[in-house]
Amino acid sequence: MTKAIMIQGAGSNVGKSMLVAGIARACVKRGLSVAPFKPQNMSNNAAVTADGGEIGRAQALQALACGLEPMVDMNPVLLKPETDTGAQVIVQGKRFATLKARDYGSQKAQLMPAVLQSFARIGAGRDLVIVEGAGSPAEVNLRKGDIANMGFADAAGVPVVLVGDIDRGGVIAQLVGTHVVLPEDDRARIKGFAVNKFRGDTSLFAEGMTTIAARTGWADLGVIPWFADAWRLPAEDVMDIASRKGDGIKIAVPRLNRIANFDDLDPLSATPGVSVEIIEPGRPLPGDADLVIIPGSKSTIADLEDFRAQGWDIDLQAHVRRGGQVLGICGGYQMLGTDIVDEDGIEGPPCRVKGLGLLGVKTVMKQHKRLALSQAIYLPTGDTVHGYEIHIGETKGPDSARAWLSLEGRAEGAASPNGQIKGCYMHGLFAADQFRAAFLADLGKPIEHHNYTQDLDRTLDALAGHLETHMDLDRLIDLAGPI
Structure with a gap:
């Protein structure tokens, strides 16, 4: 039986893509057959698949974490911004249209059948599908016709884990505030939460986790310390590119x-x-x-x-x-x-x-x-x-x-x-x-010799170990629902 869990963020850039890659690699190391899925991504950093389509680069990394070749069904809708108000829309790997943001907003619900079709194909014969949301479900003004967050989770019947970013501050407000603004049905779909990018002694935030759990009723899946080697993984945003400085x-x-x-x-x-x-x-x-x-x-x-x-x-x-x-x-x-x-x-x-x-x-x-x-x-x-x-x-x-x-x-x-x-x-x-x-x-x-592929694989293994140590993955897997 195939199960699925969706990782959503209390905001953008909370580390969802990296967490999905790390959770996926950890589950693969446990012996599970795993695949990644992101209903809708917005990025000009695309990957080309073997069948001549294109998907978000983050999903290609997540495929690598799962030991899979990238497939168009892993990211059925890709938005590639061309101007400040418009983007090229890629559906199941191929150009669908170029639309203004307002026009896409009125048409995106029509893409849900293609999204669900891809989701069904990705899940076939696998133990677990780890789904990544986009942006934040707290953007309730975008809920109508949504295919990226709660709209998809509801249509596909997938439980949700919400992740907050403590590094930017206000993480209690991020998570509890999301609980407050969501409609009751969407709120009930969230089963657990985690706090990402903590610097220092995680025990210092124990009371914060208790507060969030008490105010939301969601399961506490852990405080995840800052992963120092994140810079070694392919960046989805160009400003996340980092390297060691010095002579050379x-x-x-x-x-x-x-x-x-x-x-x-x-x-x-x-x-x-x-x-x-x-x-x-x-x-x-x-x-x-x-x-x-x-x-x-x-x-x-x-x-x-x-x-x-x-x-x-x-x-x-x-x-x-x-x-x-x-x-x-x-x-x-x-x-x-x-x-x-x-x-x-x-x-x-x-x-x-x-x-x-x-x-x-x-x-x-x-x-x-x-x-x-x-x-x-x-x-x-x-x-x-x-x-x-x-x-x-x-x-x-x-x-x-x-x-x-x-x-x-x-x-x-x-x-x-x-x-x-x-x-x-x-x-x-x-x-x-x-x-x-x-x-x-x-x-x-x-320069000294460097094996990039081996280094990338070691970093994914290290990320998986990091999450095994600091996140309650047993409980996260238990929260996954059948599809």
């Missing part, structure tokens, strides 16, 4: 307004001797960077305009004059070229804009989105790399003659004549240890 290689990454698929940065930030610095708008690109990476973007032309508005184009030219290297990935690759042509108005009004002019290539936007898992050869060393492509547009020009990847038999990427500027469409390259070491060695500063 310094990589600067401008935070584009619509930054997308920045998982390329995770293996770099985890590598000893490498510092990845996310440059916020309003700050200049640092003059001592060895490498500037211009990452992917959900809206390349708009982000290029903003890049110039920040003065980063001037900083980048100075970086190149100092001999610094530049890598553009996907949207960043397009920006580095001479021109971006969007005659069909795919990203907005039809236009043709000048690129940064550091690579002799031109991009023409196309309606068709390239979405695939890929394998390539890094031509300078012959190393095999695995990754994915997720882009619109074709990029060609004189510098394409210096392609540095052979992707399934075709040339991929471009480089300036002196090799200082490079670009490509393939994401995920830096997860390959040999490629990462070779690429970084070209920056002239040796």
Whole structure:
């Protein structure tokens, strides 16, 4: 019999994604067959599945924690923001529509059948499905037509555990306040609670836990201390990217307004001797960077305009004059070229804009989105790399003659004549240890070998042990309901 439990948050960024990954790995180590599920996610940091669809990157990490390949049914609705008021809607891995927030609000209830269909497929033949909510169920103004939190839990008959974040303060108000504002039926669906991100002696919050339990009637599942190695796990938000500082290689990454698929940065930030610095708008690109990476973007032309508005184009030219290297990935690759042509108005009004002019290539936007898992050869060393492509547009020009990847038999990427500027469409390259070491060695500063995949797996095991120690997982599993 398949059972399910849903982890919801008393707010955004309380650590739901990490907790689901850790609980999943702990349950797998107990011998259970486990799968993750998130009805609706909002993120431009997508993962590509083997069947050519896309889901939130967090669900790909949770799949890894379960020992599974990512599947579109793990995240049937993915919202990819394109503007401040609108997003591309991905349903079961494929583009469904591009909608304004108000229009999506009126249509999301129509997506519930697809969500429940995916949930049923994910649960088939498994012992446990761990469901992740989105945002907070206390946003009762969004309850009508909800598919992300209590709307889904009610439709699927799944019990809920509510998690609060003590690090931001006011955790008693977060949890008890949620209890107060929820309608009675939704309130009754919550069976337990936990407090996450505690720093210090957890026993000092014992009275707080007693207070929450007394005021809500929910089961106390524990106070979870801050997990110090959380930075080693792939980040869902770019501002969660962290790395050890110090002497070595310094990589600067401008935070584009619509930054997308920045998982390329995770293996770099985890590598000893490498510092990845996310440059916020309003700050200049640092003059001592060895490498500037211009990452992917959900809206390349708009982000290029903003890049110039920040003065980063001037900083980048100075970086190149100092001999610094530049890598553009996907949207960043397009920006580095001479021109971006969007005659069909795919990203907005039809236009043709000048690129940064550091690579002799031109991009023409196309309606068709390239979405695939890929394998390539890094031509300078012959190393095999695995990754994915997720882009619109074709990029060609004189510098394409210096392609540095052979992707399934075709040339991929471009480089300036002196090799200082490079670009490509393939994401995920830096997860390959040999490629990462070779690429970084070209920056002239040796680094120690680092097995990223093993390190990630060890971190998931450590997270599972952390939760076994500090969370009542026996009780959480008992609270799960049949589906």
